[in-house]
Amino acid sequence: DTAVSQTPKYLVTQMGNDKSIKCEQNLGHDTMYWYKQDSKKFLKIMFSYNNKELIINETVPNRFSPKSPDKAHLNLHINSLELGDSAVYFCASSSHQSFGTENTEAFFGQGTRLTVV
């Protein structure tokens, strides 16, 4: 039973399109995240939600809009896709906002490879 699941796993789309990536966690966690991994494998946080409330919003274009309908879901909607958006997007969740507690661990989904052509 997958803890953090993302759909789709692969997404190929044309420039200018709007697309969404869905994420669901069945761990009962309060905090969810979106990370972007670029072609050089560099991972950077995009957003963090705690109990459906936005906590972290890094310098991400307004074309990216996260939506958290409930604690178990954090979807990522991207408008007007650009070539530079091509990357692997990872969803993650944790039981706490702080990674400094003994039992806090971030669980990652398998990633969504987005290719914009």
Next chain:
Amino acid sequence: AQSVTQLDSQVPVFEEAPVELRCNYSSSVSVYLFWYVQYPNQGLQLLLKYLSGSTLVKGINGFEAEFNKSQTSFHLRKPSVHISDTAEYFCAVSDPFGANNLFFGTGTRLTVIP
């Protein structure tokens, strides 16, 4: 702000040989340190973490890491690697004040050669 440097982008090593993957961090405050592993086409999985206390931390799959505050390092080691250890390894840092964020290094690709 925190940052993480993984000096080696690729590390090839023969099966059953020891390995060390290097990680250095910079931070103006005390930090929490993590190692994650990413197997092909999978998400990241926590190997081990350092929060406080003993500087030698043991993790899953026989890995361990040592926190060295004076050298601002958190190198990952395994005395004898297996083919199944072939993966991408990421060092990450978080701090007690902005602790709901993980800052990742650029990763080290470990390839175990039969």
